[in-house]
Amino acid sequence: MNTEMQLSERPESITEILALGFEAVPFAALFYLPDDKLTVLWRNSAHAVMSSSVGADIAGMGMFEAFPPSDDAEGSDAVNFIRTATDDVMRTGKPQEVGPARFDLLSDEGHYVEHHWQMHFAPIQKDGNVIAILQTARDVTEATLTARLAQSHRRAATSTASVAYFSYDPETDLFLRHDAIDAMFGFAPQEAGPYAAPFFERVHEDDIGAVHAEVARVLDAPHGEIASFDYRVPLPSGEERFVRIRGEIATDPVDRRPKLVGTFVDLTDMENARRDLEKAVHLREALVVEANHRIKNSLQIALSLLRLQSSRLIVAGGPAAEKARESLRAVESRVRAVADVHAAIQIDDDAAKIDLMTLFNRLVMSTRKSAELPDAAMVFTHPSEVIQLKSDTAIALSLMLNELLTNAIKYGSPHEQSPVTLVVDVTPERVLHVTVDNAHQVAEATLDIDSGGTGERLIQQFAAQIGAEVNRVKEDDRVTARITMPLAPVEL
Structure with a gap:
């Protein structure tokens, strides 16, 4: 018209x-x-x-x-x-x-x-x-307000999250960008000029190959494919910045050329915070390991003192000395059980955890050694599954098992032909069963853990603490004790 x-x-x-x-x-x-x-x-x-x-x-x-x-x-x-x-x-x-x-x-x-x-x-x-x-x-109106809203989003993103927008022509190397990108790369305003080459030159030498490869990949991919870059930028000042780029290929409405358009995000503060946090976590893990090592050593000193006192009672002789010596042995086994827990503690996923099978194996070996039993007189059977427990649960469970093993040795007189057996299994419903069976029980044995009832009270207190149940069955000349405790679901 x-x-x-x-x-x-x-x-x-x-x-x-x-x-x-x-x-x-x-x-x-x-x-x-x-x-x-x-x-x-x-x-x-x-x-x-x-x-x-x-x-x-x-x-x-x-x-x-x-x-x-x-x-x-x-x-x-x-x-x-x-x-x-x-x-x-x-x-x-x-x-x-x-x-x-x-x-x-x-x-x-x-x-x-x-x-x-x-x-x-x-x-x-x-x-x-x-x-x-x-x-x-x-x-x-709609187009104008939409464009204005998009500009508001960009300004807000730029001011609050160190986000800057860009358009890059891979054929001509022309690089249109927000001023914040120049600052990310350590350039003064207008210093770098209109092309991307000076920016590529400042990418870390170990990262630049991946950057060029990603540009080539996105150029060959269908429209809508997202380009993703994470790389380091060593600045002339000695500072190192961490930059993330997300973008895609789009056709420029003015010259109809394909351009890589998207955003730069400065992740330097986040990366530095992550590294500081990682150092702090490693330091804390080292402190926890050192603390457990010192606790274990302190408990070993306590064990040595108990054994020294027990040796003196042997020299003293007499019924009273023998009774005191038995009490010291009970205390010694409990201290040793706690020491075994601290020796088995590992730092995993930012928490102090213990592999249950490693802990029980330590406890079985130390119990054999203390009772001077051959390996075949105390048999430990367990699944190959790794079961990790928190340290407080492991201590309670270890002390409960120590009382059961001590009682089995005390009243069972185990030997190679009639061993004490410790069996651990986990049901599909994630319920843990720990069974102690002394194949031969002397006639005067009872279902109590020890004659004074101290071990029984300890077991009941620890069972209530960790949500476990303890059941015992006496049949003829043998006693079987079982600890049943639900486990936390496996994290996928």
Whole structure:
């Protein structure tokens, strides 16, 4: 459609001619006079719909009477851009394009709703004079607000998360970017120039190969494939920065060339915090290991003192000394059980844990050694599954098992043909069973752990502490004791 129109000499009225030519077009059209009021001559139905004024007769009204602007500064700007466009058409005799420009409309409730327009002003001439102006308009409110929202998101991301946007042309090396990217790489504003080469030069030599490979991969991949880079940037100052890039190939709407577009994220603070935390965790793990080592050594000293005192009682002789010596032996076995726990503690997943089979094996070996039993006199059977427990649970379970093994030795007189057996198994429902069976029990044995009942009380207290149950069955000359305890579910 020509942007300059000549009125014919026919006698039909101007409005009739306009109605014939513009009523059926799909865009909004309005004709007005270039007078002080910008008097409206006619507008089509599309304009009525777009301006939310269907049914309103505005012919003969001034434009800003028909569509009053808001009273704020933005309303004044709306009046100014229309008057300026009209003046430019009158001065040059040429069409004018304006927008996106804001001109708010009144709603049915009587308040202004934000609107943005793309407007075209074309002169209508007769005998070389502009006698009217054709205004066509498109409502671009949604596109304008969407773009503005995207810009707000970008500004917010840049200011709060060290995020910066870029566009890179792999063929020309042209690198359009946010100023924050230059700062990430240690460049002053404008120092690096318009190309990416200076930035590639500052990528760590061990990382640059992977960066080029990722660019090549994404260029060959279908559109929508995400590029992902994580690399180090050693700066001239000696500082090292950690940068992450996420982007994809998109066609530039201006030159129709494929560009890699996306974001840079400065992860330096996060990486430094991670390294500091890692150092702190390693230090804490070392302190825990050292603490357990010292506790184990202290318990070994206590064991040595108990054994020394026991040796003196042997020398003293007599019933009282023998009874005291038996008590010292019971204390010694309990201290040794705790020492075995501390010897087996490991730091795993930032927590002090113990492998149950390693712990029980230590306990069996130390019990054999203390009772001077051959290996075949105490047999330990267990599954190959690794079962890890927290240290407090392991201590309680270890002391319970120590009492059961001590009692089995005391009353069972184990030997190679009639050993004490320790069996560990785990059901599919993650229930732990620890069974101690002394194959031969002397006649005077009871179901109590020891004659004074101390071991029994210890077992019951520890069982309540860790949610376990202890059951004993006496059949003929043998006693079988079983500890049952639910385990935590396996973490996948």
